[in-house]
Amino acid sequence: MVASIGLNSESLQSIADEVARSLSNAMVDGRSAFITTAVTYSNGSSVVVRLDHDGEFFFVSDDGQANLNAEMFGGLHVFARIAVDIAKRFSVDYDQRSFFILQVRRHQLPAAVAIIANASAAAVDRTIQAMERLKIKASRDLFVNRITEAFGTKAVFDVSVRGSSKEWEVDAAVVADNRVEAVFEFVTPAPPSIAFAHMKMGDISAMFDRPRTVIVLSDYDRTDAPMRQILSSSADSVVAAKATTEEYRKAA
Incomplete structure (x- = not known):
């Protein structure tokens, strides 16, 4: 009452x-x-x-x-x-x-x-x-340049990749001899971007015969540590967009 x-x-x-x-x-x-x-x-x-x-x-x-x-x-x-x-x-x-x-x-x-x-x-x-949009654009441009520098003609952008439940569009991939060796997803600190990347890369990583999965953070420092940990659980590597070319290669 x-x-x-x-x-x-x-x-x-x-x-x-x-x-x-x-x-x-x-x-x-x-x-x-x-x-x-x-x-x-x-x-x-x-x-x-x-x-x-x-x-x-x-x-x-x-x-x-x-x-x-x-x-x-x-x-x-x-x-x-x-x-x-x-x-x-x-x-x-x-x-x-x-x-x-x-x-x-x-x-x-x-x-x-x-x-x-x-x-x-x-x-x-x-x-x-x-x-914020300008920063993300600059970071994405850097991401594209790093992928291109690291993998040359093997680098392909906006690729469809099979996951355990469906086909996913990933931001970049390394393709050799018609086989996808690694996939890269560009992720901003925004919660929806993090959640979608976690679901996408987790589904791809669940495949038995699968490519390496790499999440690239547009702003590593501004992405909360717990969120980075969550992303790490769904992908093989989590790197910053500003990482060196060698670090991109190592992640893949």
Whole structure:
């Protein structure tokens, strides 16, 4: 039996107000106010929105916070392009430094603050994602180059290989005399990539007459050690994409 808690509307309002205050706070400095919102950047820090009073209107901006975040992790060149798209998506302005809305009336402030906070956070999130994709592309290009250097004409990419239960597409293989000697799978630190590679290479490794199985990590250090251990249980070798040509040969 669940006990019910009796709350009248007045006490519930008090609780709701307390929760709302805990999620946001404000500081005033001269003619500007800084609202710390419940919206956060990828690093967990809160988005602070600046309000500047000008007559009957307010100027609402992120005060260049998203721009500063991007600069701190070296993504300013990527952020500059993404910020323009974000500004259009959220119907706000962007001046190469801040997201902002001009001439906001007092009753529009809650909505304006929410829009600017979310635009600022979204811009940083998308910048991080774009940079991650660039890193993965560079790592994959290195993977292709290493395989080519290590195995020359024996190297084949995007190959179908038989597993114990089905045919699998692998990223690369070493083929000699029409026989697949080794297969390579390129894996990112993302959980879905790890899970799929574990299943694929495990199924191929379960064959009696099978090729060597090698998992190549796009970012070895950023792949959690327990995940590397899981991958090691399904493949003969786990190496970093930046491994030397000799290490690729040894793995195969």
